[in-house]
Amino acid sequence: MSDDLLVLDHVEKRFGGLKAVSDVGFRVPRGSIFGLIGPNGAGKTTVFNLITGVYRADVGTIRLRSAAEGGREQELVGKAPSAIAAAGVARTFQNIRLFASMTVIENVLVAGELHRRAGLIGEVWRTKHAREDEHAVRARARKLLASMGLADVEEAPATSLPYGSQRRLEIARALMLEPKLLLLDEPAAGLNYGEAESLKAQIRALRDEYALTVVLVEHNMQVVMGVCERIHVLDHGITIAEGTPSEVRANPKVIAAYLGEEPTSEGEGEAGGESETAARPEAKAP
Amino acid sequence: MRRVPAVVLFAIGALTCVGLDLAYDGLVSWDRGSKFWLHILVVCAINVLGATSLNVVNGMAGQFSIGHAGFVGIGAYLGGAIVSNLALALKIPVAALKDNLSLGQSFLLLPVALVVVGLVCAAIGFVVGLPSLRLRGDYLAIVTLGFSEIVRLTVLGISADSATNPLTRAIASLGGSLGYRGPKVGEDYLGVPSVAGPFWTVGIAALAVFLALRLKRSGFGRALRAVREDEIAAAAVGVDPAKYKVTAFVLAAAGAGVAGALLAVQRDGPGIVGPANMKFDKSFEVITMVILGGSGSVSGAAIGAVLYTVIFYASEEALHQLAQAVPAFGSVDAAALRMTLFATALIVVMLVRTQGLFGERELFEKKADDGTPKPPSPSSDDATGTAKEALAS
Ligand SMILES: Nc1ncnc2c1ncn2[C@@H]1O[C@H](COP(=O)(O)OP(=O)(O)OP(=O)(O)O)[C@@H](O)[C@H]1O
Ligand SMILES: [Mg+2]
Numbered sequence: 001m002s003d004d005l006l007v008l009d010h011v012e013k014r015f016g017g018l019k020a021v022s023d024v025g026f027r028v029p030r031g032s033i034f035g036l037i038g039p040n041g042a043g044k045t046t047v048f049n050l051i052t053g054v055y056r057a058d059v060g061t062i063r064l065r066s067a068a069e070g071g072r073e074q075e076l077v078g079k080a081p082s083a084i085a086a087a088g089v090a091r092t093f094q095n096i097r098l099f100a101s102m103t104v105i106e107n108v109l110v111a112g113e114l115h116r117r118a119g120l121i122g123e124v125w126r127t128k129h130a131r132e133d134e135h136a137v138r139a140r141a142r143k144l145l146a147s148m149g150l151a152d153v154e155e156a157p158a159t160s161l162p163y164g165s166q167r168r169l170e171i172a173r174a175l176m177l178e179p180k181l182l183l184l185d186e187p188a189a190g191l192n193y194g195e196a197e198s199l200k201a202q203i204r205a206l207r208d209e210y211a212l213t214v215v216l217v218e219h220n221m222q223v224v225m226g227v228c229e230r231i232h233v234l235d236h237g238i239t240i241a242e243g244t245p246s247e248v249r250a251n252p253k254v255i256a257a258y259l260g261e262e263p264t265s266e267g268e269g270e271a272g273g274e275s276e277t278a279a280r281p282e283a284k285a286p
Numbered sequence: 287m288r289r290v291p292a293v294v295l296f297a298i299g300a301l302t303c304v305g306l307d308l309a310y311d312g313l314v315s316w317d318r319g320s321k322f323w324l325h326i327l328v329v330c331a332i333n334v335l336g337a338t339s340l341n342v343v344n345g346m347a348g349q350f351s352i353g354h355a356g357f358v359g360i361g362a363y364l365g366g367a368i369v370s371n372l373a374l375a376l377k378i379p380v381a382a383l384k385d386n387l388s389l390g391q392s393f394l395l396l397p398v399a400l401v402v403v404g405l406v407c408a409a410i411g412f413v414v415g416l417p418s419l420r421l422r423g424d425y426l427a428i429v430t431l432g433f434s435e436i437v438r439l440t441v442l443g444i445s446a447d448s449a450t451n452p453l454t455r456a457i458a459s460l461g462g463s464l465g466y467r468g469p470k471v472g473e474d475y476l477g478v479p480s481v482a483g484p485f486w487t488v489g490i491a492a493l494a495v496f497l498a499l500r501l502k503r504s505g506f507g508r509a510l511r512a513v514r515e516d517e518i519a520a521a522a523v524g525v526d527p528a529k530y531k532v533t534a535f536v537l538a539a540a541g542a543g544v545a546g547a548l549l550a551v552q553r554d555g556p557g558i559v560g561p562a563n564m565k566f567d568k569s570f571e572v573i574t575m576v577i578l579g580g581s582g583s584v585s586g587a588a589i590g591a592v593l594y595t596v597i598f599y600a601s602e603e604a605l606h607q608l609a610q611a612v613p614a615f616g617s618v619d620a621a622a623l624r625m626t627l628f629a630t631a632l633i634v635v636m637l638v639r640t641q642g643l644f645g646e647r648e649l650f651e652k653k654a655d656d657g658t659p660k661p662p663s664p665s666s667d668d669a670t671g672t673a674k675e676a677l678a679s
Contacts, residue, residue, distance in 0.1 A: 111523035
């Protein structure tokens with residue numbers, strides 16, 4: 001039996017008449033970088049929202065396993081989002097959600113709340129614990145910002161940053177939680193070729209440095225194929241394939257989904273609005 | 287700039303408050319003179335406390351409550367009842383209770399009353415805060431308004447004849463539309479004693495501002511603002527929005543209750559607590575103070591409260607003077623004039639400076655968004671170091 005950190009089983013989510021996710025299951029090996037792809041509306045973000053408790057799965061189980069072999073399993077379905085975050089699941093958002101009126105460093109500091117010992121009274125009283133914790137949390141936030149290349153904008157309002165920096169700030173904020181599992185929702189959106197290349201290196205470096213397991217939702221195939229060890233493919237809420245990047249790339253069902261039922265690997269792939277380099281699984285991967 | 291130790295600050299503050307209190311005692315006659323202004327100081331302080339507490343829930347937590355007067359009212363009735371009954375129980379002579387009590391006597395009555403009022407209102411704030419977990423914006427506002435109206439109408443609606451059980455009898459003893467005038471002593475009502483002078487009012491208001499500033503700058507305050515900005519993102523980083531929102535309601539309610547109690551038992555006070563304390567326009571007054579000063583700014587809300595109070599009395603005084611010079615002004619309704627003034631002020635603020643005088647910033651705090659880094663806080667000396675290292679590497 002492999003050592004999986006996250007296990008989804010028969011997960012289903014309906015929005016009114018629409019089955020956004022139906023009977024989806026996958027296992028994310030501990031320490032891996034796992035891709036979750038599919039055309040627009042496939043249900044990828046919904047899966048993230050189910051894992052993080054923003055929505056509650058109608059059917060199925062989502063379990064987080066502790067490191068020890070045969071160790072404790074936590075059922076995430078039914079838990080509050082904040083409790084799931086506390087259990088070690090951090091995420092970024094497809095449509096960036098920063099705390100708008102707050103500075104860059106404050107955005108990261110918020111995610112340090114969990115690691116404080118002092119309660120409300122202790123913090124207002126500024127007890128020794130509270131001061132030590134604030135100091136430690138700040139130091140860690142600075143380190144994360146520096147590693148994301150945001151050291152010189154710490155005190156700027158978060159929303160004044162350019163788009164790419166806002167995405168990196170979201171990653172820094174997520175890492176502040178000291179998560180076991182990091183869910184990235186389209187981190188490469190809007191990046192050019194060079195930026196996407198460095199994002200790939202960055203994701204690997206983060207995984208290694210912070211001992212993370214990463215689930216990556218991404219349309220940019222250059223990134224997905226280059227960095228993921230396994231890839232799970234959804235279409236219309238249904239699993240259509242899973243495997244290594246080369247297996248997935250060769251899978252006719254995947255090609256059909258991306259090219260709109262056309263089983264050729266050439267031609268104009270009408271895959272979905274947002275990104276063009278994005279939508280083609282056969283697009284050049286290094 | 288050297289930092290003054292907190293103990294020294296507290297000592298100076300306490301001495302100032304005692305000094306003000308004694309000065310108040312020394313000014314004997316009520317003649318629209320100096321004592322008038324010292325009395326305004328007392329009212330200012332109570333309003334600062336009201337605005338500071340409302341700012342925690344409306345400004346910092348971003349939950350729009352328009353029922354603040356409900357908590358103020360409960361605090362006023364409860365505080366008035368505790369103080370007057372306690373005074374009788376402690377055998378303070380009735381004759382003395384008709385006059386302003388001394389600072390020494392106030393120490394017998396107020397600590398107990400304020401702690402009880404704070405705790406009771408905190409508990410009620412918890413209950414009223416619960417809907418904030420499911421409702422937002424206008425819907426939540428309506429619930430808070432409903433709360434304050436329920437409290438007011440309950441006091442108004444239960445009369446001595448309709449009271450059948452201990453609970454309704456207790457409510458009926460609050461006097462309904464006539465207001466609460468303390469327990470009966472012989473034929474007459476005692477009246478709510480005048481206990482809280484500048485020492486208590488200014489002291490507690492200053493303490494509240496201090497605590498609110500610390501709250502805002504703590505990790506807790508940061509999380510509260512994060513919840514206000516984006517609940518989903520806050521929850522995603524482990525901040526439980528429910529806990530923070532309800533805590534904000536609890537803190538605001540406790541502060542409002544204490545403000546109400548002080549209002550009821552202030553020096554040269556009305557001696558009576560009326561249901562009008564809980565009317566919507568009282569909530570609206572406090573909201574005006576917060577919005578004028580800058581929602582989310584502790585010093586802003588406090589300054590808003592002071593401005594409001596000073597304009598309130600100054601316009602009255604100006605009208606009074608004017609009416610003596612020009613008799614025709616005698617027929618101008620001071621309350622209507624005031625409403626017009628504040629409505630105009632609010633409209634101007636909304637047009638010119640939506641965020642209020644201070645926005646979310648504090649007095650003496652630099653703007654963050656002009657590109658220049660904020661002055662380093664005491665604990666952030668290593669900040670620039672790390673940043674430089676990062677740039678150098
Ligand atoms: N809150 C919601 N209410 C109703 N329908 C929803 C909701 N969230 C998602 N959906 C629907 O569920 C389906 C899956 O959406 P989802 O956002 O998960 O897709 P996605 O794979 O992330 O797509 P994209 O690549 O465009 O981000 C879509 O049809 C979407 O319209
Ligand atoms: Mg999506």
